[in-house]
Amino acid sequence: xxxxDARPAPPxxxxxxxxxxxxxxxxxxxWAVRGLDLVIEPGERVLLLGASGxxxxxxxxxxxxxxxxxDEGEHEGMLTVGGRAPAxxxxxxxxxxxxxxxxxxxxxxxxxxxxxxxxxxxxxxxIWRRVDQxxxxxxxxxPLDRPTSALSGGQKQRVALAGVLAMRPEVxxxxxxxxxxxxxxxxxVRDAVAAVVSASNATFVVIEHRVDVWLxxxxxxxxxxxxxxxxxxxxxxxxxxxxxxxxxxxxxWVPGFDPLEGxxxxxxxxxxxxxxxxLLATAELAVGRTPGVAAARxxxxxxxxxxxxxxxxxxGxxxxxxxxxxxxxxEPESGVLRALPALSGDPVAPAGGAASGxxxxxxxxAAGGDAGxxxxxxxxxxxxxxxxxxxxxxxxxxxxxxxxxxxxxxxxIGTVFxxxxxxxxxxxxxxxxxxxxxxxxxxxxxxxxxxxxVAGRLRLDGLLTANPYTLSGGEKRRLSVASVLxxxxxxxxxxxxxxxxDSRTWAELVRLLGEQLDRGTAVVAVTHDRxxxxxxxxxxxxxxPVGGDx
Amino acid sequence: MSVLTPVRGTGRIxxxxxxxxxxxxxxxxxxLLVTIDWVSALVALVLESVLFVGAGxxxxxxxxxxxxxxxxxPLAGVTxxxxxxxxxxxxxxxxxxxVTEGSVQLALASALRILAIGLPxxxxxxxxxxxxxxxxxxxxxxxxxxxxxxxxxxxxxVGLFLDDWRQLELARRARGIGDTGRLRRFLNQAFALLxxxxxxxxxxxxxxxxxxFGGSTVRTWARPSRFAARDWMLxxxxxxxxxxxxGTSIATGSVNFVLG
Numbered sequence: 001x002x003x004x005d006a007r008p009a010p011p012x013x014x015x016x017x018x019x020x021x022x023x024x025x026x027x028x029x030x031w032a033v034r035g036l037d038l039v040i041e042p043g044e045r046v047l048l049l050g051a052s053g054x055x056x057x058x059x060x061x062x063x064x065x066x067x068x069x070x071d072e073g074e075h076e077g078m079l080t081v082g083g084r085a086p087a088x089x090x091x092x093x094x095x096x097x098x099x100x101x102x103x104x105x106x107x108x109x110x111x112x113x114x115x116x117x118x119x120x121x122x123x124x125x126x127i128w129r130r131v132d133q134x135x136x137x138x139x140x141x142x143p144l145d146r147p148t149s150a151l152s153g154g155q156k157q158r159v160a161l162a163g164v165l166a167m168r169p170e171v172x173x174x175x176x177x178x179x180x181x182x183x184x185x186x187x188x189v190r191d192a193v194a195a196v197v198s199a200s201n202a203t204f205v206v207i208e209h210r211v212d213v214w215l216x217x218x219x220x221x222x223x224x225x226x227x228x229x230x231x232x233x234x235x236x237x238x239x240x241x242x243x244x245x246x247x248x249x250x251x252x253w254v255p256g257f258d259p260l261e262g263x264x265x266x267x268x269x270x271x272x273x274x275x276x277x278x279l280l281a282t283a284e285l286a287v288g289r290t291p292g293v294a295a296a297r298x299x300x301x302x303x304x305x306x307x308x309x310x311x312x313x314x315x316g317x318x319x320x321x322x323x324x325x326x327x328x329x330x331e332p333e334s335g336v337l338r339a340l341p342a343l344s345g346d347p348v349a350p351a352g353g354a355a356s357g358x359x360x361x362x363x364x365x366a367a368g369g370d371a372g373x374x375x376x377x378x379x380x381x382x383x384x385x386x387x388x389x390x391x392x393x394x395x396x397x398x399x400x401x402x403x404x405x406x407x408x409x410x411x412x413i414g415t416v417f418x419x420x421x422x423x424x425x426x427x428x429x430x431x432x433x434x435x436x437x438x439x440x441x442x443x444x445x446x447x448x449x450x451x452x453x454v455a456g457r458l459r460l461d462g463l464l465t466a467n468p469y470t471l472s473g474g475e476k477r478r479l480s481v482a483s484v485l486x487x488x489x490x491x492x493x494x495x496x497x498x499x500x501x502d503s504r505t506w507a508e509l510v511r512l513l514g515e516q517l518d519r520g521t522a523v524v525a526v527t528h529d530r531x532x533x534x535x536x537x538x539x540x541x542x543x544x545p546v547g548g549d550x
Numbered sequence: 551m552s553v554l555t556p557v558r559g560t561g562r563i564x565x566x567x568x569x570x571x572x573x574x575x576x577x578x579x580x581x582l583l584v585t586i587d588w589v590s591a592l593v594a595l596v597l598e599s600v601l602f603v604g605a606g607x608x609x610x611x612x613x614x615x616x617x618x619x620x621x622x623x624p625l626a627g628v629t630x631x632x633x634x635x636x637x638x639x640x641x642x643x644x645x646x647x648x649v650t651e652g653s654v655q656l657a658l659a660s661a662l663r664i665l666a667i668g669l670p671x672x673x674x675x676x677x678x679x680x681x682x683x684x685x686x687x688x689x690x691x692x693x694x695x696x697x698x699x700x701x702x703x704x705x706x707x708v709g710l711f712l713d714d715w716r717q718l719e720l721a722r723r724a725r726g727i728g729d730t731g732r733l734r735r736f737l738n739q740a741f742a743l744l745x746x747x748x749x750x751x752x753x754x755x756x757x758x759x760x761x762x763f764g765g766s767t768v769r770t771w772a773r774p775s776r777f778a779a780r781d782w783m784l785x786x787x788x789x790x791x792x793x794x795x796x797g798t799s800i801a802t803g804s805v806n807f808v809l810g
Contacts, residue, residue: 066759091767095760101710102750103757105703107681114772119762127772149709163761289716329720387729406728415724421746422714423721425738439726469745487726 013042013203014082014092014170016063021077022228023058023067032058034228036077040220042170045197045204047214047236050224051250052472052502056207059224060173062086063205064095081171091120093171094164098179098500100156109135109151109159110144116167127166134162137199138192152315154185158192165196172196174206178213179500182315182528186213193217209502210253211240223247251474251502259507265514265535277305279343279491279522280326280401285335287318287325294333295321296543303491305342308513308523310533313543319526320418320495322543326524327415327493328401331383338399343412343490346396410436414489418496418526420480421469429455429471429479430464436487450486458482458512474505481509485516492516494525498532510535563605563677569686570781571674574788579667581792587806588655590799591662597791598670605673615676619668627661659806666795680705685775695769703758707750714746715739 022034033055040046050056061067062079065086081089094116097103106112110131117127131144138158148159157177164172174193178186194217197204208214221239225231232243240247240254248257286297295318303309303326311319324330325337341347386403397404401413417423426432433455437447455461458478463471468479477497484492492513498506513523513536527533533540582594602612613620630653637652684702688695718739722728727735758764799805 061756064760066756090765091762093760095757097753097757097760099753102753104706105699105754105758105761105763107706111681111772115758115763116761118770118772119765119767121767121770124770124772124774127770131772149706160757167761324720327724329723406723406730407726409724410726415721417717417721417724419717421742422717423725424742425722425725425727436726469749483725 012170012201013044014089015042015080016040016171016203016205017078017080017083018059019078021062021075021079023055023062023073023075025058025073026071028073031228033224034076036224036228036230038222038230040203040205040222042203043201044220045218046206046220046222047211047218048205048207048222048224049209049211049247049252050231051226051252052209052474054224054226055228056224057175060095060175060205060207063171064093064173065090066095091116091167092169093173094167094169095173095175096157096160096164096177098176100153100160100180103160104148104156107147107149108145109140109142109148112148112159113163113166116163120167130166130168131162134166137165137196138162139195152185153181154188157181157185157189161189161192161196165200169202171203171205172200174204174208176207176209176500178208178210183530184315186210190214190217209251211247212253212255215255248503251504253503257503259503260510260535261507265510267514267518276307277342278340279303279305281336281338281340282326283336285322285325285337286333287321287330288333289321289330291331291333294318294546297333297335297546299335299541299543301539301541303522303524305490305522306517306520307538308517308525308536310537310540311524311526311543312528312533312540314545317543317545319543323493323495323524323526324415326401326491327413328404328409329415331402337401339397339401339404339412340399344397344399344404345412346398407439409489410440410487411489413491413493414484414487416480416484416492416494416497418499420476423480423483424468427467428464429460429466429468432468432479432483433460433464433486436483440487454482454486458508473500474502477501477505478508481512485512489521491522491524494523494527496526496528498527498529506532563607563673565780566784567686567690567775567777567781568678568683569690569775569777570784571678572683574784575671575674577785577788578670578792581789581796582663582667583808584796585799585805585807586656586659586663587799587804588659588662589802589804590795591659591666593798594666594791594795595662595669597794598666601787602669602673605677607673607677612673616669616672619665619672623661623664623668626664627657630657630660681773682775685771685773686777689771689775690777696764699763703754704751707747707754710750711743711747714743718742 016039018036018038021036021038022031024031036059048056048060058067063081063086065081067073067075067086079086081093086093104112105115110128113131113134114127117130122130135142138161140155140158140162142155148156151159161177177193178189181189190213193204193206197217204218206214206218215236218236221232221234221236222230223232223239223243231246232239244254244257248254248259253259280303282299282301284297285299285301286294287299288294295316299322301309311322313319321330325332328339383403386398387405397408401409404412415423424432425435430451433451434447437450442450452461455464458481460475460479460482463475468476471479481494481497494513497509497513501509510532513525517523517536523536525532525537578594582590607615631649632647632653634650634653634656636648636650639651640648641651641654642649680702684698687693688698722735722739796805
């Protein structure tokens with residue numbers, strides 16, 4: 001083998017083999033995978049596809065030897081890595097997972113990359129040589145003692161990949177390594193993997209439902225069939241040509257297939273009589289999570305009925321902070337955020353008259369912007385008072401959403417969080433959908449009717465008794481949107497609603513939001529998703545970060 | 551932000567093995583907990599202050615880190631003056647308050663003692679990097695690496711929990727249940743955090759397992775943790791300060807043993 005420098009040759013890849021293999025998670029009635037026959041030859045680069053629930057992740061975890069023992073589930077048939085059981089092949093396979101935050105084990109980059117080598121008993125000098133090489137291979141040009149907490153998502157995933165490479169594995173397994181990343185992070189990680197693949201003899205398997213990302217990197221596509229077996233297998237071009245339509249229907253992002261099937265998501269410019277009524281307006285708004293530290297400033301925007309505003313911009317620019325501020329959840333750092341009478345329901349103030357009422361006294365922060373000290377404390381007290389008072393029927397709410405009581409937000413501004421799990425509060429899907437309606441004190445018939453309606457439209461009706469945490473990623477997303485829509489808010493604020501979603505859930509979300517817009521709902525969405533913006537947005541606001549600020 | 555953000559500094563104290571810091575601090579405390587009198591505490595404090603200067607921490611950093619101790623010590627003193635066990639001549643009495651010769655002495659002794667134990671502990675612990683401590687505990691003390699590294703990885707998740715908690719709070723307000731039933735909301739939120747952290751924890755465990763953690767291979771260590779002469783020195787200094795303080799107290803007859 002031609003090795004120009006003194007580096008040892010990378011180990012050759014191992015064969016992955018499944019014969020009549022199946023796995024059933026403990027406590028589940030159905031098999032995640034069953035009757036699977038599959039051989040992946042040494043050095044092959046495979047893209048593993050399949051509808052959600054087809055057992056892709058289970059298979060990859062099995063090859064990595066981390067599926068667990070008999071108490072974790074039941075298996076049948078045979079599965080080997082290089083002719084041996086996966087559990088005996090620790091260190092010969094490397095696995096990179098989806099969530100960047102949950103696979104960093106140590107506090108410094110170098111230590112984290114060295115972690116696998118240490119566990120395999122590699123001598124110390126050799127470990128640090130390998131760490132350097134692995135960082136080169138994934139294109140990380142950072143000091144070894146850089147804190148891992150200071151890394152972006154894409155960098156964390158490259159650190160994880162470097163940690164795997166340093167183990168010199170015969171098989172590298174990637175389980176949706178880019179699903180939680182923004183577009184810049186996706187190409188960063190893809191390029192790192194491509195570079196590694198071209199320089200290595202290891203066997204590669206990647207799971208991903210965005211086919212276009214990996215098409216240039218892989219030489220074989222395997223499609224798993226839900227319930228067991230292989231649906232399609234072959235070179236990428238052939239599989240996509242023959243099975244593309246079928247895959248696209250199952251939720252895989254196949255190049256050339258439009259998830260919306262050519263139909264527009266909206267009826268176009270809304271003809272509703274009150275369209276374009278302003279609901280929220282800002283002037284010179286600055287937003288931040290820590291008092292006194294602005295994440296973004298100088299924001300002038302208007303949220304109007306029946307129109308969609310996309311908030312875009314680089315990571316860390318304060319997009320989410322702006323969205324949560326517009327949603328009445330964070331207090332403006334400085335500048336003005338006003339809810340107009342069409343949203344608050346307050347009578348229109350006489351021209352020139354200063355706004356009065358509960359919110360006005362509380363919201364001085366929005367105009368003053370003094371941070372810390374006595375002013376901030378007095379303001380917090382005033383906000384608490386206003387939130388209590390505003391709860392009394394018939395009171396004016398005032399123009400500062402942050403000072404509104406929690407319950408008054410429900411019908412005015414609904415917020416869908418980036419991580420659906422953050423907003424789950426009940427033990428069942430039904431309970432989750434009822435929370436807002438009970439807070440609004442609707443009668444039982446009305447509650448039952450609305451729940452049935454929204455559950456039907458978002459394909460949640462079969463899951464009403466399930467625990468929200470046990471749902472799949474797409475189901476969780478649909479539930480988080482449904483539980484907000486059920487209160488019929490006038491403004492809908494969403495933080496990265498399409499992050500990591502398969503094409504089917506994506507299309508459902510886009511259509512649903514299109515319908516909401518047609519009905520007059522205002523939509524504000526933080527997003528990196530160009531297709532989403534093209535399908536829905538009327539306006540785009542590019543938020544830029546404040547550098548080295550007060 | 552992470553609880554595990556590496557602790558780094560140029561001061562001499564940063565270079566000492568964390569295990570030595572733990573041991574020195576422990577030994578010193580044992581000596582000073584044997585007796586409650588102001589002589590031993592004062593002697594220890596004077597000797598320690600020489601070390602604080604030599605530690606290379608910097609005056610501002612020193613007082614910022616130890617602020618809590620400087621507040622706690624006089625508070626404990628005042629409380630003891632007012633409410634401590636009365637003995638000897640009474641200076642002042644009002645209801646439950648008895649200021650006596652005995653209570654003043656006891657107050658002085660406790661305030662000085664809190665400083666004498668607290669200040670070195672804070673200086674030593676504040677300069678410990680968690681990763682270095684884990685390395686030391688596993689390689690020097692020979693605690694099981696599975697346990698030490700598992701705890702270290704878990705500690706890293708704490709920073710994420712703080713972010714999670716904040717998001718959970720905002721989400722509850724957005725869902726219309728942010729203003730009422732504070733206790734129930736807190737419990738609900740705490741449960742949600744528990745679920746989130748268990749899931750994160752099990753994902754991290756899988757990731758670590760996939761990198762060979764917990765296997766049967768004997769582990770190597772990328773970062774050596776050595777217990778060198780300098781580290782023995784620090785432990786010996788701890789012993790010496792404690793012994794001199796206790797000795798002086800016995801010699802001057804002011805010793806006041808806690809037990810017996």
